[in-house]
Amino acid sequence: MAKRKHQPLDPELEASLPRVDVDDLIASVKYYVDEDFAHLWIKDRAVCQQCQAKPCLAFCPVGVYRLDRQGQVMVGYQACVECGSCRVGCPFLNIGWALPRGGYGVAYKFG
Amino acid sequence: MSAKLVFDAIVVGAGPAGVAAAITMARGGLRVILLERGRFAGAKNFFGGVLYTHALAEVLPDYWQRKPPFERPVTEQGYWLLSPDSVVRFMHKSEHYKQEPAEAYTALRAPFDAWFAEQAVREGVLLITKTTVIDLLRDGQGRVIGVSTDRPEGDVYAPIVILAEGVNNLLTQKLGLAGSDLPPRFVALSVKELIGLPAKEIETRFGLAGAQEGVAIDIFGDATLGLPGTAFIYSDKKAISIGVGLLLEEFIWHNLRPYEVLARFKAHPVVRPYLEGGESLEYGAHLIPEQGYDRMPELAGDGVLVAGDAACMVDALHREGTNLAMTAGRMAGETALEAHRQNDFSAAFLRAYRRRLEESFVLKDLKQYRRMTDFLDSTPHFMGTYINFVNDAAMRFFSAHGMPKRQMEGEIFGLLRQRRSFFGMAQDAMKLLRGMRG
Numbered sequence: 001m002a003k004r005k006h007q008p009l010d011p012e013l014e015a016s017l018p019r020v021d022v023d024d025l026i027a028s029v030k031y032y033v034d035e036d037f038a039h040l041w042i043k044d045r046a047v048c049q050q051c052q053a054k055p056c057l058a059f060c061p062v063g064v065y066r067l068d069r070q071g072q073v074m075v076g077y078q079a080c081v082e083c084g085s086c087r088v089g090c091p092f093l094n095i096g097w098a099l100p101r102g103g104y105g106v107a108y109k110f111g
Numbered sequence: 112m113s114a115k116l117v118f119d120a121i122v123v124g125a126g127p128a129g130v131a132a133a134i135t136m137a138r139g140g141l142r143v144i145l146l147e148r149g150r151f152a153g154a155k156n157f158f159g160g161v162l163y164t165h166a167l168a169e170v171l172p173d174y175w176q177r178k179p180p181f182e183r184p185v186t187e188q189g190y191w192l193l194s195p196d197s198v199v200r201f202m203h204k205s206e207h208y209k210q211e212p213a214e215a216y217t218a219l220r221a222p223f224d225a226w227f228a229e230q231a232v233r234e235g236v237l238l239i240t241k242t243t244v245i246d247l248l249r250d251g252q253g254r255v256i257g258v259s260t261d262r263p264e265g266d267v268y269a270p271i272v273i274l275a276e277g278v279n280n281l282l283t284q285k286l287g288l289a290g291s292d293l294p295p296r297f298v299a300l301s302v303k304e305l306i307g308l309p310a311k312e313i314e315t316r317f318g319l320a321g322a323q324e325g326v327a328i329d330i331f332g333d334a335t336l337g338l339p340g341t342a343f344i345y346s347d348k349k350a351i352s353i354g355v356g357l358l359l360e361e362f363i364w365h366n367l368r369p370y371e372v373l374a375r376f377k378a379h380p381v382v383r384p385y386l387e388g389g390e391s392l393e394y395g396a397h398l399i400p401e402q403g404y405d406r407m408p409e410l411a412g413d414g415v416l417v418a419g420d421a422a423c424m425v426d427a428l429h430r431e432g433t434n435l436a437m438t439a440g441r442m443a444g445e446t447a448l449e450a451h452r453q454n455d456f457s458a459a460f461l462r463a464y465r466r467r468l469e470e471s472f473v474l475k476d477l478k479q480y481r482r483m484t485d486f487l488d489s490t491p492h493f494m495g496t497y498i499n500f501v502n503d504a505a506m507r508f509f510s511a512h513g514m515p516k517r518q519m520e521g522e523i524f525g526l527l528r529q530r531r532s533f534f535g536m537a538q539d540a541m542k543l544l545r546g547m548r549g
Contacts (some may be wrong), residue, residue: 006364007492010382013336016195017371018378023305025394027369032150034443035423058298059362059371060395063301083396084279085300088293099148099281103241110305110350110393111220 015088023061026079029062033078034104040064040086041096048073048094056095057085081106118144118237120447121269123244123260123282125152125228127433128419128440129275131170135444137234141451144238145228146260153224155277157397159303159352159430160344161185161327162218166434170441175212176384177230180222182347183325184213187317191381193332193342194502200379202328209323217325217345217352221306247272247282247415254456255286255414261321265340270456271447272415275440278398280408280421288417295363297406297484299340299399299427302369303408304377310349317346329430332502334376337495338365339487342376343430344385350392351385353377354401358487369396401427406482410468411461416443425477428483437471440449442467442484479549486546490539496530497539 042048054073055064062079062084082105087097099105122129125147133145149155152223155416164182167174186209189202205525208214248257274354276284278298282290293347303521310322325346334342340357355373362369379387400423409426410417418424426435446464450456468474487493504523514522531539 006361008363009336014365016375018374019366020368020370020374022368022370025391028391028393029395039406042350053366055363055366058366058368059300059359062301072395081396082279082396084293084299085359085362085396087279088298089295089363091363097279099243099245099279102148103150105155106156107150108393109222109397110222111153111157111224111396 008014009097026062029081030109032104032107034101036106037101038075038077039098039100039105040075040080042073042075043094043096045072046094050062051092053091056090059089060086113213116141116144116267118267118269119271119451120144121146121267121272122273122275123218123258123272124277124419124421125149125231125240125277125278126156126202126224126419126436127237128229128421128424128436129273129442130224130227130231131166131437131440132273132275132418132444132447133231133236134170134234135441136447137231137236139444139448141448142270143236145238146242146244146258146267147228147238147240149240151225151240152228152238155222155523156220156224157219157303157395158433159301159345159354160218160283161215161222161345161430163431163434165214166437166441168246171230174230177390179440179505180226180485181216182321183217184208184211184323185215185217185327186319186329188215188327189329191328191330192333192498192501193330193379194499195217196380197502197506199472199501201489207485209437215327217327217347219347241506244276244282247286250452253413253414268474270414271450271461273440273443273447274415274417274421275419275436276421277421277528278400280417283408283421284415286412287416288410288415290406293398293400294402294406296428296488297402298359299356299401300352300359300362300369301399302394302396303352303387304315304373304394305347305392306351306353306386307345307392308351308389312388313346313351319346319487322348331494332378332498333379335494336365336375337492337498339491342381350390352490353382353386359398377400390512398443399427399432400425401484402478403484404474406479410465411458413458413461414456416446416461418443424439424473424477426480429476431476435476439468442471442473451460467480472488480530480546481549483546485541491543491545493539500530
């Protein structure tokens with residue numbers, strides 16, 4: 001099947017997106033953090049350094065992936081809601097993804 | 112050494128599919144263990160969402176007496192076609208929706224799934240929470256004979272395993288039943304916020320007569336920046352569920368932050384007044400498998416069946432999923448009962464499950480809309496182009512400036528022609544028709 005043809009977003013539309021601090025949003029989410037097991041990890045740091053787009057920084061709905069001062073991708077797995085987007089959305093499939101151990105991770109109150 | 116844990120059936124995942132399967136098998140006399148990785152059933156589950164009772168009634172005919180924790184019956188539903196500054200609404204409200212129990216209810220998954228799993232326990236299912244299944248156990252011939260969990264000595268055996276592990280179907284993939292991981296092009300990422308408001312306030316804002324009325328709105332167009340996706344607003348008892356979903360590939364390609372798309376939608380002049388003064392109760396995200404009929408995993412293997420999101424049983428067009436999951440779970444359970452009667456757990460025998468589904472709405476609907484994802488895939492402009500046009504046309508239609516109506520009609524037609532050629536429109540219409548008719 002042919003690749004989809006994407007039209008670039010109208011710059012006006014793009015400018016209409018408000019800046020949001022995702023940490024304000026996830027303050028409402030209940031987590032049971034497993035300090036002994038990071039269920040997300042970068043498989044090969046060198047791959048990230050070559051990745052220009054780094055879309056994980058944007059599409060992760062809870063901002064797990066952020067850049068540190070050196071421009072390295074940091075993985076804040078503690079905020080993960082286990083949606084799976086990063087595992088399949090990383091253009092280089094460079095994100096290791098496992099389920100948290102039983103009982104750990106997100107625990108929605110409402111869902 | 113402890114004794115080997117053996118059951119008649121193992122179910123992985125206590126969502127709608129898994130619980131429906133577990134109840135069906137327990138009622139048929141099987142010893143069933145239901146494994147859930149969350150702290151409680153529902154802890155990991157997240158949807159819009161609307162639940163349809165027909166599927167629930169077939170699993171639990173007396174479900175209504177068991178007091179399911181629904182939010183509001185859906186007594187009004189329809190679509191909003193949103194442009195950046197306007198909306199055209201197609202809403203249907205009817206007294207027919209007011210029968211009790213209603214056909215559809217808004218719901219929240221943490222309380223609902225917990226309730227549903229509790230019913231399974233009442234039917235004799237052994238529910239084990241806080242337990243992640245990490246692998247399948249197989250015999251020398253590769254047949255599934257159990258699962259291993261992250262508990263110490265956590266292997267469990269049964270002649271049949273029902274995988275209802277959800278959209279991140281890692282076990283299904285491990286077995287080779289799913290050809291690949293989820294393609295970002297055919298999986299939607301949805302985010303939702305639950306906004307708390309007093310019941311009275313919700314009823315006033317949506318024009319509802321009381322707690323016995325509720326509204327479910329699906330929104331197209333500007334809510335997703337005109338990109339392939341949908342947004343929704345559902346009324347709960349004391350909250351509004353508001354969310355937006357786009358194909359994951361759109362987020363990636365356009366470098367969009369899901370929570371910013373949601374914030375933009377919430378700030379839309381048509382939407383904002385509904386949310387005014389509300390308190391953010393919870394935010395979350397979930398993937399929705401929209402691979403469609405032709406890219407579904409195999410549903411049966413030796414000693415194993417797959418149901419629900421794990422088998423991408425989602426009808427995105429009608430925002431149906433939990434009802435497909437419950438029906439599939441029930442049919443998987445019925446097939447497992449039959450397999451026990453015949454003592455045959457081979458893939459060949461278990462394929463009866465797929466035949467059951469083919470005869471039900473589950474695969475009939477998925478088959479009918481098999482081209483729907485391809486339609487959106489090949490016409491990504493569709494939402495933006497036509498929805499903005501409909502809004503502009505409505506504006507012309509409802510304005511009176513002393514312009515003769517014939518001229519107004521001409522202008523509307525001109526607006527359409529500016530956006531899309533005749534040939535382009537004919538193509539879009541054809542594709543849409545094919546998407547709808549299958």
